[in-house]
Amino acid sequence: MEPKYYRIEEILSPKFDGKQVKIRGWVYRQRNSKKIAFIVIRDGTGILQCTAKSSNFDEKKFEEICGIRYESSIIVGGIIKSDDRAPNGYEMQMNEFIIIHQAEPFPISKDQSEAFLLDHRHLWIRSQKLTSSFRVKAALIEGARAYFKEQGYWEMFPPIITGSSCEGGSTLFEIKYFGKPAYLSQSAQLYLETLIFAHKRVYSLTPSFRAEKSRTTRHLAEYWHLEAEAAFVDLDGIIKFEDGLVTAMIHHAAKEVPYDLQQLGRDPKELLEIKAPFERIRYDEAVERIQKKGVEIEWGEDFGTHHERALTEDLSSPIHVTHFPRDIKAFYMKTLDGKYAECNDLLAPEGYGEIIGSSQREDDIDNIIFNLKRDGSKIEDYEWYLDLRRFGSVPHSGFGLGIERLLRWIGKLDHIRDTIAYPRVMNRNTP
RNA sequence: GCAGGAGUAGCUUAGUCGGUAGAGCGGUCGGCUGUUAACCGGCAGGUCGCAGGUUCGAUCCCUGUCUCCUGCGCCA
Known part of the structure; x- marks a missing residue:
């Protein structure tokens, strides 16, 4: 019919x-x-x-x-x-x-300021650019879920409300929880770590919240966080997995939504040429490369925006920077030779910056306690986490990928706000 | 949090070396045999972000304040 x-x-x-x-x-x-x-x-x-x-x-x-x-x-x-x-x-x-x-006169025509468009975001999302951006995002996530399934990972659904923080440094949004303070999650990692003991390999896609007063083109207060955790996997293993995952995601998008990629100015063929494995360099070498480019940095410093840009602006594929100095990294990362962390950041090419933060997790309970004390954290808040190192501790690794950051690179977007329908940034939470 | 920049019609803006303002788009009315963000003409629409100060007089000069944008720091 x-x-x-x-x-x-x-x-x-x-x-x-x-x-x-x-x-x-x-x-x-x-x-x-x-x-x-x-x-x-x-x-x-x-x-x-x-x-x-x-x-x-x-x-x-x-x-x-x-x-x-x-x-x-x-x-x-x-x-x-x-x-x-x-x-x-x-x-x-x-x-x-x-x-x-019959519509009333549509407020959005040509020549609009950013502020006006953000005030009319509920109407602006009809635009071709945002339509294409969100379709590419959907395709990336579709590709990710397929890859996780193929690799034997189970999707998990960790809590968003938590009673304590996860990573020492970041600022949390505080909420009222039946009259007592609680926080919005900034990472599912610790919960995913608990789940590997039942499922071996798990992942989750959840909103993460950061209350940092960041005013940049790559920060959101609320973003979609794709995180995974795997038992019996070391740093080399998790890096290989990340390469496979990112490749699967961008290839899936290139095949499913080529028209939308073109609308955004990204040639899908370019994405299909990106292949795993991605280049890996150690932090020590990255510092040297940055210095050779004439950008100032000293060993032991974390990378700022201009450092990452110096490292990636001429690349066409992502690059891993591994083995950062132990002292500038989080308490749960495994220490190597007392000096380095068994970790890696995956940096997008063309200067788009970090898209994955990853590490082999510390499985020695004494080292974790030492690190928590170093950061001035309360050990009693982490007792449940420490239990994981008391009951069948195993070597394991995991990572977190910022979906919007990946999309910003793939879609050649100037600002991360165009990777999400209703961006939550420092001074905006409406519409 | 730090450093710059900007607020004039519904929107994007010009302008006034201090004498209360113009344009384009949108709206509306009319014209046009195929358009590609159509085009042409008429009309309506502004306490020039807000609060003080200087001045005969402030949209313009000064002070404060609010909002937004850009870059940096922090991170995914």
Whole structure:
């Protein structure tokens, strides 16, 4: 049976040439002269130019067509014709036009300031750029879930509300929890570590919250955190897994949403050329490379934005920096030779910065206690975590990937806010 | 948190060496036989972010304040 309404993406084909169809959607563009009107309609699957000749409609109906405003919702019917003058080669010769809702004047036109667009985010998300960005994001996550499954990882659902912090340094959002303070999670890691003892390999995709007053193009107060944890896997093993995962994600996006990638200015072929394994260098060598580029850094310093940029601006594939100095890294990372941490950061190419933070976890309870004391943390807050090193402790590793940061690189986006529908940044939490 | 920059019509802005303001887009009315962010003409729309100060007079000068943007630090 014929469907009552068609999707635009399916009718853009020769077999619809000459066929009468109906579609539903929103007015994307509208122009008219006395005897002919054009409505470009958008339906979430594509856009189609619809042509209305005044001779095909009574006077009142034609006036309605000419008076339709941008973003109004409409039903149009007509005959599909191949036509070189139409934006994507096909147009509808309209013979039916029904207004579902005549929109008020749409506030967003050309030349808008960032602030205005952010205030009208609920309308701006209809734009092509954001539409494409969110579709690439969906495809990346689809690719990730498929890869995790293939590699024997179980998806877990850790809590978002926690009673204590996870990583020493970061600032937490405090909430009221039945009258007592609690916090929004900034990482699922410690909970995932508990779950490997039952499932061996686990992952989770959850929102993470950071209350740092960061004002940059790569920070969100609320972001989607893809984290994994695996028993009996060392640093080399987890790095290999990360390479496989990132490659699977971007290849999946390149195959599933090439049009959207192109809209964002990213050639999908470029992504398909990126292949695992990614280059690995140790922190010591990274410092030397940065110094050779003429950027100042001393051994023992953590990387700032300009250091990461110096290291990655000329690359076309991501790069791992491993074995940072122990003293600038978190308490749960395994120590090597008393000086280094068994850890790695995966940096995106083209200067987009860190997308994964990862490490082999410390499995020696005494070392963890030593590190917690170094950071001035209360041991009693971590008793449940320390239990993992008392009951069948195993070597294990894990990582956290910032979905929006990966998308920012893949989609060549200037600002991380365009990787998420409603960005939560320091001075904005509405709409 | 630190350092810069910006707030003038619904939106994007010009401007006034201090005498209360123009344009483009959008809206509306009219014109136009195929447009691609269509085009042409008429009309409506502004206590020039807010509060003080200087001045005969402030949108403009001064002080404070609020909001937003950019970069840095912190991180995924």
